Amino acid sequence: MIIQRVVLSSRPGKTGVPVPENFQTEEVTIPDKIQEGQVCVRTLYLSVDPYMRYRMNEDTDAEYLQAWQLSEVADGGGIGIVEDSKHTHLVKGDFVTSFNWPWQTKAILDGSLLQKLNPQLVDGHLSHFLGAAGITGLTALLGIREKGHVIPGANQTIVVSGAAGACGSSAGQIGRLEGCSRVVGITGTDEKCSILVSEMGFDAAINYKKGNVAEQLRDLCPAGVDVYFDNVGGDISDAVISQMNQNSHIILCGQISQYNKPMIYPPPLAPAIEEIRKARNITRERFLVLDYMDKHEAGVLQLCQWIKEGKLKARETVTRGLEKTGAAFQSMMTGGNIGKQIVLISE
Structure with a gap:
């Protein structure tokens, strides 16, 4: 059987910006017959995510992530x-x-490594299982529950950076559902700011490319910041941490502004910001959703319920065609998408 697949054809280097040319689409042959315990599957949807930037390097610097090998099929x-x-x-x-x-049109896989899905849980929108009802939504939900220390009725303010991305857009909404009284997002365009407020229920959003972020945070978070869902790191996070209250909490989810730089994880804060963090007793601990596997099933059911009730909006940016996967990855990494970046392979 002849199929198409996407392989990693070159590495951008630890400090390089990924481009579609780092990937190549090719035709290969897979067996027509399967063995005991195997299944032959036709791919419907693929997910591209920020963490994959690490997998393009020779060494991911993370024990739970394997690097993609040159001339071998990518996966996710x-x-x-x-x-x-x-x-x-x-x-x-x-x-x-x-x-x-x-990343291929069809594959022969070990059935024991697959999870069966119930389309009714998401009203037939299967791609949601890769986003708001999948690992992305779980990252937002469990991050807030395990590291956010949200207390309903305590009038807490949550700030989310990378707020228009897949995880950030869910995190702001979930912060509200879990009990935060004020939700403020930080993103990179006026259009994204508008969508966060009008569609996602954020109270306000900041375009970090316009004006002074710290000043805007002071205006929009008059009672300070109690919970910070950090997707980006860097200068934006420094500005948020400077506005955080005593005994507040940082949910360290991602550091997308640092992904094309050599770094250790979690990256150390600048000395002046670290001094603020210590003086105010602000928690900042590494969060990894895979550490909470026992809570995934219940978490997915909660996410699906919120989606069906209209309480959690699942926004997606869909790219069609396996050969466009590299371009979709680049768009996601450069902030060109809103919500979850999905590649539609077949219907």
């Missing part, structure tokens, strides 16, 4: 439909997902 979150099965718990027509789905 994916959803597909079973076309043939020799696995006892999966049959033809089942929808399945994996965190290590190969």
Whole structure:
């Protein structure tokens, strides 16, 4: 059987900016028959995410992430439909997902490594299982619950950086649902600011490319900042931390502004900002959603319920075609998308 796949053809280097040319689409042959325990799947959706930038390096500097190998197929979150099965718990027509789905049109996979999906939980919007109802939504939900220390009725203010991205847009909404009384987002365009306020229920949003972020934060967060969902790091995070209250909390989710730079994780703060953090007893601990696997099932059910009730808006940017996966990755890394970046492979 002839299929198409996307391989990593070159590395941008630790300080380079990824480009579509780092990936190459090629045709290969896979077996026509499957073995016991295997399934043949047709890929429906692929997810591209910021953490993948690490996987483009020779060494990811993270024990839980494997580097992509040159001339080998890339992989990540994916959803597909079973076309043939020799696995006892999966049959033809089942929808399945994996965190290590190969970037190819069809694949033969070990059925035991796949999770079966129930489309009814998301009213048939299967791609939501890669975003607001999947690992992205879980990162926002569990990050806030485990590291945010949100107390309903305490009039807490949450600030989210990278707020128009997949995780950030969910985090702001979930912060409100969990009990925060004020939600402020930081993003990079006026259009994104407008969407956060009009569609996602944020109280306010800051375009960090316009004006002074620290001054705008003082105006929009008059009672200070109690919870900071940090997706970006760098100067923006410095500005937020400077406005944080005594005994407040940073949810250290990502550092996208630092991904094209050599760094240790979590990256150290500038001395003056670290002094503020210590003086105000602000918590800042590494958060990894994979450390909370026992809470994933209940978390997904909660996310799906909120989505069906209209309380959690799941915005997606969809790119069509396997050959466009590299371009979709670049767009996501440069902030060109709103919400979750999905690549539609087949319908």
